[in-house]
Amino acid sequence: MAARMTTPIAAIILAAGKGTRMKSDLHKVLHPIAGRPMLMHLMDSVDALAPAKKVVIVGDRAEQLEAALAGSAELAVQQPQLGTGHAVRQAEAALAGFDGNVLILYGDVPFVRTATMRAMVERLDADDAPAAVVLAFEPDDPLQYGRVITDGDRVVKMVEHKDANEAERAVRLCNSGLMAAKARDLFALLARVTDDNAAKEFYLVDIVNIANADGRHCAVTHAEPAEVGGINSRAELAAADAQWQAFRREEAMADGATLKAPETVWFSWDTQLGRDVTVEPNVVFGPGVTVADGATIRAFSHIEGASIGPGCEVGPFARLRPGAVLEEKAKVGNFVEVKKAVLGKGAKANHLSYIGDASVGAGANIGAGTITCNYDGYFKYRTEIGENAFIGSNSALVAPVKIGRDAIVAAGSAVTIDVADGELRLVRGEQLVKPGWADRFHDAMRKKKAGK
Incomplete structure (x- = not known):
């Protein structure tokens, strides 16, 4: 018919x-x-x-x-x-x-x-x-x-x-x-x-x-x-947003996501969650976020314009900005910010780091306090980190710079020149030792404070 x-x-x-x-x-x-x-x-x-x-x-x-x-x-x-x-x-x-x-x-x-x-x-x-x-x-x-x-x-x-x-x-x-x-x-x-x-x-x-x-x-x-509720005031706007959020949370859980404290999770209009995703309390999703199956988003994370792969872990207290891509089982930990950067399969940035305008190879480890220095006040530059590279804590990678496969950057290094595959790069000032200097300094300052 x-x-x-x-x-x-x-x-x-x-x-x-x-x-x-x-x-x-x-x-x-x-x-x-x-x-x-x-x-x-x-x-x-x-x-x-x-x-x-x-x-x-x-x-x-x-x-x-x-x-x-x-x-x-x-x-x-x-x-x-x-x-x-x-x-x-x-x-x-x-x-x-x-x-x-x-x-x-x-x-x-x-x-x-x-x-x-x-x-x-x-x-x-x-x-x-x-x-x-x-x-x-x-x-x-x-x-x-x-x-x-x-x-x-x-x-x-x-x-x-x-x-x-x-x-x-x-x-x-x-x-x-x-x-x-x-x-x-x-x-x-x-x-x-x-x-x-x-x-x-x-x-x-x-x-x-x-x-x-x-x-x-x-x-x-x-x-x-x-x-059919109309919106004419800020209060009605807030109520409408809350109404939308309540519906979206129910929908997310019906589709197979776990929300530990649903009323504290805030979605954007286009947020996409896979199955068996776990979202802990106080997470905010801005526009343009996709989260693949089995990922975990820990508490107090803010995510916008990011793609999170299967089995990844984000947070707590992480910030993913537009252009952040986490491939399978990558991990971004507490107080880590990622912007316009790709973390390869199994790569980790666990603590207190900024990864911007960068690519991080599979299995690489970014130590606590590491930053990519991507901006000189006029232009942005990229940092490329090879597979299985190890970046020691409190390192500054001054872009544009490449860190090779299996390379090691020692803790506290400021790297301005490319590091070859398998190379160790250590960039530190000379460490001076002055025996007794601190004791003499403290004695002098105490006497000065006492007016002697």
């Missing part, structure tokens, strides 16, 4: 608000959740529907949204801002000639699932052909939300809280603000919306009441409250 043809989808995302409660120079919908702008979380869910068109309604700080979207969606300007219905009308020109389903979403409501969006457009395509589909939810506290008055799954009336009577305010089913409608219906209905209300704004929800008055009907679908 041939697959049923699907109706093309367009998405209109409202993001024109000033976001004054954020008290920020950054546009509200660009504030990050798990290291990624909230708007981009929503756009990912939209993109999973393969929409034919995406239109973002912009107003304040439009240039920031234009830069963030980088051509991935069309922009339409709402100026002045006269309500949600007025905002959606600004997409009419961008959708000229489009004959399909339109989803209306909000840039500050980032957690709407693709499945929820799909359910909305499927209900719109049902045989009874509703004029619009409203996404509703039942919060613990209805607060100031608009109400959805229904009969079964048909919407009898939509009313804003400020315009509702007491009986209507007693209804617990609330309007999320998200809707779906056929393009040909949407803009025809919006053209008939007026600002005859307490706020003197053009409400999007009025298209439902107008359709009902025409003898048509509208339908409702449902979402969980956590899915």
